[in-house]
Amino acid sequence: MRTVTACVLFVLSLAVPCAAQSAAPSTRSGQAHRGYVTVNAGSQPTSRSFSDHFTFEQNVETATVDLRYPVKAAILFDGGGGIRLWRQFGVGLSVSRTAHDNAASIEAKSPHPFFFNQPRAVTGTAAALTRTETAAHLQILYMRPQTGHLRLTLGAGPSLINLEQKLVTALHITDEYPYDTASLGSADTGRKRKSAIGFNAGADVTWMFTRHIGAGVLVRFTQAHVKLTTSDSRTIGIDAGGAQAGAGLRFFF
Numbered sequence: 151m152r153t154v155t156a157c158v159l160f161v162l163s164l165a166v167p168c169a170a171q172s173a174a175p176s177t178r179s180g181q182a183h184r185g186y187v188t189v190n191a192g193s194q195p196t197s198r199s200f201s202d203h204f205t206f207e208q209n210v211e212t213a214t215v216d217l218r219y220p221v222k223a224a225i226l227f228d229g230g231g232g233i234r235l236w237r238q239f240g241v242g243l244s245v246s247r248t249a250h251d252n253a254a255s256i257e258a259k260s261p262h263p264f265f266f267n268q269p270r271a272v273t274g275t276a277a278a279l280t281r282t283e284t285a286a287h288l289q290i291l292y293m294r295p296q297t298g299h300l301r302l303t304l305g306a307g308p309s310l311i312n313l314e315q316k317l318v319t320a321l322h323i324t325d326e327y328p329y330d331t332a333s334l335g336s337a338d339t340g341r342k343r344k345s346a347i348g349f350n351a352g353a354d355v356t357w358m359f360t361r362h363i364g365a366g367v368l369v370r371f372t373q374a375h376v377k378l379t380t381s382d383s384r385t386i387g388i389d390a391g392g393a394q395a396g397a398g399l400r401f402f403f
Contacts, residue, residue: 183296183362183402185233185240188354190368192396194248194283195223200388202317204380211261213269217318218255221281224248228368228396232291232303242289242305246372246394253277260323260332270325274334276318280341283390285311287350287372299358301366301400306351311374311390314343319381340381348374348391356400364400369393 230244352370
């Protein structure tokens with residue numbers, strides 16, 4: 151979150167001169183540009199978690215499993231563009247992708263093979279649970295005329311986020327005489343994928359090196375709630391997206 155906060159402050163610090171110079175005439179090159187293309191790399195530093203619960207039959211009783219999946223910061227790749235339609239207003243479309251691996255914590259209750267109502271606690275982790283988010287962000291843009299070397303673009307609109315998450319689907323619990331304790335042998339996993347519609351809002355500040363090329367900073371927030379359905383028809387609600395910050399090149403035409 152510190153990364154996003156720093157980028158927001160940076161964007162605001164650059165936007166202030168733009169606002170201060172709004173009374174001055176825009177540069178001729180700024181007015182001539184109809185659109186742009188962007189390429190960014192950065193981070194999605196949002197940290198959150200989601201949980202799951204399932205049961206299965208073991209030793210003529212019911213074993214319970216509780217899972218917690220932490221979602222940590224991920225590397226962001228983003229590309230897109232926009233075009234001015236009327237005065238300083240236009241439309242834009244960006245595509246972003248994040249990918250990272252996390253480990254889920256496991257807490258289970260395993261029934262005793264000989265005694266009823268005496269479950270044994272089992273804990274462990276399931277590693278290498280890959281998560282990817284691929285999103286398309288449609289935006290209504292306000293493209294402020296270029297002032298000096300600076301360009302400011304604000305945008306907001308709907309997002310379509312496709313989430314692919316590897317989930318724990320089954321546990322293999324081991325025990326041995328005298329069976330007072332049990333341990334986690336292994337965990338089966340499977341990939342689930344689904345898309346959901348959410349929203350996005352952000353700002354982009356560019357410093358122009360030449361008439362058509364510049365370097366910029368992007369700050370965006372996007373979110374959607376995705377409901378994954380498991381093979382045994384459980385539904386897991388997961389928040390996708392989050393705060394995003396990146397930097398890269400800008401090409402104007």
